[in-house]
Amino acid sequence: MEKRNRYSSEFKTKVVLEVLREEHTVNEIAAKYELSPVMVSRWKAEFLERASMVFEKKTSEADKLRKEYESKQEHLEK
Numbered sequence: 001m002e003k004r005n006r007y008s009s010e011f012k013t014k015v016v017l018e019v020l021r022e023e024h025t026v027n028e029i030a031a032k033y034e035l036s037p038v039m040v041s042r043w044k045a046e047f048l049e050r051a052s053m054v055f056e057k058k059t060s061e062a063d064k065l066r067k068e069y070e071s072k073q074e075h076l077e078k
Contacts, residue, residue: 012043
């Protein structure tokens, strides 16, 4: 049985941005990267669905952890 391919978020973003530029069709872009056009369309839909989250003011979990770590370091240095 073939193992599923795992694509990085950077790669997916690159492909989706190429689709959004509309210089080539989804089928042409999918063929260029040896992907299924259905998969590329799903990535595009997911990208557009989550695009509004970029501008939200909520702090991410990573930011919270970083601030917590910095405060602990500050406390230890004192």
